[in-house]
Amino acid sequence: MSASPYPLPSSDAVSVRMRANRRRDTRPETAVRSALHGRGLRYRVDLPIQLPGRRPVRPDIVFTHARVCIFVDGCFWHCCPIHGVEPARNADYWGPKLARNVARDRAVDAALADDGWTVLRIWEHDDPGSAAAVIADLVSEMAHPATGTRSHRTPSDAAG
Numbered sequence: 037m038s039a040s041p042y043p044l045p046s047s048d049a050v051s052v053r054m055r056a057n058r059r060r061d062t063r064p065e066t067a068v069r070s071a072l073h074g075r076g077l078r079y080r081v082d083l084p085i086q087l088p089g090r091r092p093v094r095p096d097i098v099f100t101h102a103r104v105c106i107f108v109d110g111c112f113w114h115c116c117p118i119h120g121v122e123p124a125r126n127a128d129y130w131g132p133k134l135a136r137n138v139a140r141d142r143a144v145d146a147a148l149a150d151d152g153w154t155v156l157r158i159w160e161h162d163d164p165g166s167a168a169a170v171i172a173d174l175v176s177e178m179a180h181p182a183t184g185t186r187s188h189r190t191p192s193d194a195a196g
């Protein structure tokens with residue numbers, strides 16, 4: 037396959053517009069997914085994971101065999117340390133709401149870990165290619181543990 041069936045953009049202006057459209061249509065998790073796909077990794081998207089005593093959790097990317105789930109967290113909604121500034125307007129509304137989001141994230145992380153899942157969260161500002169490399173390493177490690185033991189649970193003494 038060498039010849040593209042599509043005509044090339046006829047001018048720089050068209051080319052810029054095409055790039056802009058593509059960027060607008062690409063959500064952060066989509067970019068990470070396609071980087072993973074490019075590495076030959078196969079995964080489930082928005083797979084509901086049933087956890088005892090909770091509503092199902094739907095991570096953005098799930099590797100069922102390796103029991104690894106990935107969340108791509110939005111900088112604003114999940115309070116990224118770099119971009120997660122608290123809005124000055126309606127602070128009484130946003131402050132508690134965003135704090136609840138973060139608390140829910142940590143509770144979900146703990147519930148998944150208790151159920152034997154490895155959880156990795158990446159920020160929407162992370163470079164998709166770098167994130168995919170980290171994910172690929174983690175999935176490989178979890179799918180084929182070097183030690184021979186499948187257990188990678190951590191002591192759940194994080195309550196507090």
Ligand SMILES: [Zn+2]
Pocket residue numbers: 111116117118119120159160161
């Ligand atoms: Zn950020």
